[in-house]
Amino acid sequence: MAELCAHHLSKYYAGVSVVKDVEFRIRPGEVVGYLGPNGSGKTTTTRMLAGLLEPSSGSVSYDGRNIHDDLMRYRASLGYIPEEPSLYPFLSGREHLQLIGRLRQMPETLLDTKIDAFLGLFGLRLAADQPIASYSKGMRQKIVISAALLHDPAVVLFDEPETGLDVTTTLVLRHMVQLLAQRGKAILYSSHILEVVERVCHRVIVLHKGNVVADDSIERLRALMSHTTLEGVFAELVMREDPEQMARDLVNVSALSTQ
Amino acid sequence: MTRPTFRTPYAQLTRQFLRQFLENDLISPDSDSSQLLAVVGALAVSVTLFISMFMSAKFIGALLTPGQAAVLLLDDKFFYLSLSMIAAALMAAAQWDALTIDPRDAAILEPLPVSAAVIRRAKLTAVAVLGAAVAVAINLFPSLILPWLLATNFPQMSIGPLLGLMTAHAVLTCGAAAFGYLTVIAIRETLAVVLGRRGFAFVSPWVQGALIVAMGSALLLLPPSATRIAQRGFDDWRASSPPMWFLGVYETIAGEVIADLPRLEMNPRQAATDIDMSALYRQRRSNFPRLAGQATAAFGAALVMAVLAYLWNARRPALTALPQASARRRWRAGHWIANTLIVREGTARAGFYFALAAMWRSKPHRVTLACAVAAGVAMAVLALSRADVGRGAPPSTRLLIIQPLVYGALLVGFRQIIRLPAELRANWGFKLAWRERDRAFLGGVRRAALVALVLPVLAVLVPPFAFVIGIRGALVHAALGLAGATVLLEALLVSYDKVPFTCTYLPNENTKALLPIYALAFVVGAGVFARLQVGAIASGNAIGILVALAVPFGLLRFWSLRRVRLRLVDFDETPSSVQQLGLHR
Numbered sequence: 001m002a003e004l005c006a007h008h009l010s011k012y013y014a015g016v017s018v019v020k021d022v023e024f025r026i027r028p029g030e031v032v033g034y035l036g037p038n039g040s041g042k043t044t045t046t047r048m049l050a051g052l053l054e055p056s057s058g059s060v061s062y063d064g065r066n067i068h069d070d071l072m073r074y075r076a077s078l079g080y081i082p083e084e085p086s087l088y089p090f091l092s093g094r095e096h097l098q099l100i101g102r103l104r105q106m107p108e109t110l111l112d113t114k115i116d117a118f119l120g121l122f123g124l125r126l127a128a129d130q131p132i133a134s135y136s137k138g139m140r141q142k143i144v145i146s147a148a149l150l151h152d153p154a155v156v157l158f159d160e161p162e163t164g165l166d167v168t169t170t171l172v173l174r175h176m177v178q179l180l181a182q183r184g185k186a187i188l189y190s191s192h193i194l195e196v197v198e199r200v201c202h203r204v205i206v207l208h209k210g211n212v213v214a215d216d217s218i219e220r221l222r223a224l225m226s227h228t229t230l231e232g233v234f235a236e237l238v239m240r241e242d243p244e245q246m247a248r249d250l251v252n253v254s255a256l257s258t259q
Numbered sequence: 260m261t262r263p264t265f266r267t268p269y270a271q272l273t274r275q276f277l278r279q280f281l282e283n284d285l286i287s288p289d290s291d292s293s294q295l296l297a298v299v300g301a302l303a304v305s306v307t308l309f310i311s312m313f314m315s316a317k318f319i320g321a322l323l324t325p326g327q328a329a330v331l332l333l334d335d336k337f338f339y340l341s342l343s344m345i346a347a348a349l350m351a352a353a354q355w356d357a358l359t360i361d362p363r364d365a366a367i368l369e370p371l372p373v374s375a376a377v378i379r380r381a382k383l384t385a386v387a388v389l390g391a392a393v394a395v396a397i398n399l400f401p402s403l404i405l406p407w408l409l410a411t412n413f414p415q416m417s418i419g420p421l422l423g424l425m426t427a428h429a430v431l432t433c434g435a436a437a438f439g440y441l442t443v444i445a446i447r448e449t450l451a452v453v454l455g456r457r458g459f460a461f462v463s464p465w466v467q468g469a470l471i472v473a474m475g476s477a478l479l480l481l482p483p484s485a486t487r488i489a490q491r492g493f494d495d496w497r498a499s500s501p502p503m504w505f506l507g508v509y510e511t512i513a514g515e516v517i518a519d520l521p522r523l524e525m526n527p528r529q530a531a532t533d534i535d536m537s538a539l540y541r542q543r544r545s546n547f548p549r550l551a552g553q554a555t556a557a558f559g560a561a562l563v564m565a566v567l568a569y570l571w572n573a574r575r576p577a578l579t580a581l582p583q584a585s586a587r588r589r590w591r592a593g594h595w596i597a598n599t600l601i602v603r604e605g606t607a608r609a610g611f612y613f614a615l616a617a618m619w620r621s622k623p624h625r626v627t628l629a630c631a632v633a634a635g636v637a638m639a640v641l642a643l644s645r646a647d648v649g650r651g652a653p654p655s656t657r658l659l660i661i662q663p664l665v666y667g668a669l670l671v672g673f674r675q676i677i678r679l680p681a682e683l684r685a686n687w688g689f690k691l692a693w694r695e696r697d698r699a700f701l702g703g704v705r706r707a708a709l710v711a712l713v714l715p716v717l718a719v720l721v722p723p724f725a726f727v728i729g730i731r732g733a734l735v736h737a738a739l740g741l742a743g744a745t746v747l748l749e750a751l752l753v754s755y756d757k758v759p760f761t762c763t764y765l766p767n768e769n770t771k772a773l774l775p776i777y778a779l780a781f782v783v784g785a786g787v788f789a790r791l792q793v794g795a796i797a798s799g800n801a802i803g804i805l806v807a808l809a810v811p812f813g814l815l816r817f818w819s820l821r822r823v824r825l826r827l828v829d830f831d832e833t834p835s836s837v838q839q840l841g842l843h844r
Contacts, residue, residue, distance in 0.1 A: 100692045
């Protein structure tokens, strides 16, 4: 079965290093959590894994081949849920899914069946023919998730997929990720919600200022770092400030008198 | 001690709304608005400077008499007043949705402790400033150059009347611009009052498109319309046109500056001409006060309607209380026909439906197409004015050229809109789902153009052509038109290498340089095609032309298939920072 591998991935913007020498692999049936504070390089890595961004150095391989050697073939087996889903505002949700499915050359009957099913399961049937411009963030996210899963991809990259989703859908998403893994999909799950990562991921990679600072199973990390929760591990790895003190400082700034 | 805030919320919002008029998401979400402002400003200044010099050349060293100049000036004044009025109205129509507070502004501004009245006042100010800027950009050079060149022709004209003429020209052309601008705002706001928000949301794109078509056509038809104003009298359609009302004000205020100039020594021929022309001018003079009255009434009505309707719409307490977009009806029969007969393959279907959605529902694409329609209508009107359109008239080149001119203009507009991304930020979806089937996708887009642009034009033109040249002739003309449009579309897309409506827009400067040649080739080609059709309809042998069209079609398709294409489509061709500096070429 095919593995997705990041080989010494680095990315620089105007000479500033955003991702440094990141190396990991995701096996089929594995859910890898990708954690890190804001600006740590999670989205940049995910976009490089999706082939939307070329690395400054290093490479991404799938099934033993550099993805840029045959990007089309790789993308045929890729599902990607970005952090900020920009969609064509003048298309309806159904039209967007039809567009993506047709570009992916899915058979029309299968496409229609899947679209109806996704829209129904996500509770979007009534809004299916409304323009996306009128959708809430959560509704858009549901369309993006549907589009990513429409073609039954072998690799799925989730970049903070819970954004805007309600509690029920977040729970559904959590179970869905586990079920996808059981069906042999290789999954990268980038998130800020440590509780979700702790529950669904087999392994976590922690990124800090573009560097991988941990890559192991949650149990081993907890044992190694003598913490009972992933939150404790994460705090020790990447937090340089005391959260309580920082919160106090913020409230104090907010209360500064304008007199 | 804290520093005081210098800008009031009103001033800050006005500045922000003005910046929004220049927003441009086509090249990149981060594109430089000051660059756009510079380009638009330079274009307005250079075009009006060129027009002023070109129009006023006849006053340089021509030894015109005051009577002659007074009569000739009526044409020029009509032209400048019309140009100013139409350009301002066109600008307002192009900014249609930006003239009021849009949902995005409302969502950002409503939670802030700024009253709705301040927000609306700021928007109104920004709209007024934009209108004033347009008026000044269009009228600055004509207001200086026209009177100045007149003065070179008439040494008896002193500095006082010269300055008076400059002031009158500036004020009245700007007044005409204000009238055009206010009229569009009045139409928009009155429709919103009468139809309510839901009804207005439905008709708004259509009204905007219709206004752009009307104004664009009027602008293109302006040069042939602004001739022999005095000679033709004030009884034709022009007498009831708004620019003529403003011409009445102009002549009432400043008409005597030239007409009543002291006469210097003239030869007998000049003297006779002066007497004739002065008589003609005096004969027309009686109309000017009436026209001036109409201008005052129309301006007042537009102003009152615009302000009242704007205030009425602004009284709504919540800016964000906009109607929910209603679901689009799915026309199953239409989809079945299209899927069965027009696009049977998935990628072509994706191109077909995406093109249909983008060209009608995306604002920049719709506006560009409306401009293309305006060009087509203007050319058709010009051709029609010289054609015999009586019942049973024989088919003529002047008549049959109308159809290729209209669909040709639309297809050229279509060629332009496929280069504009429908939403650049959303092209990641295309990138991920793209399977390098660019020909199939483009095939779907091409068929969308034929179905949505060419077929409606042909269908609309069949009844009037059937009236003039008979049903059989009209049907043959339509069939040949479809074949001609297919060849033209093939020619327009032969060198297209990108994915329509998705890739970064990069202006092609070579196209601008070659524009006159393209325009000439287009008109000549349409003329030749019309001439061939005349022969075919007269002889009853249309098959020959269809065969003849198949040859260039085949050659173009062959060339299109054989030429070396890019291996991979680059959706984001260059980073925005590089584009802004023009380093991509």
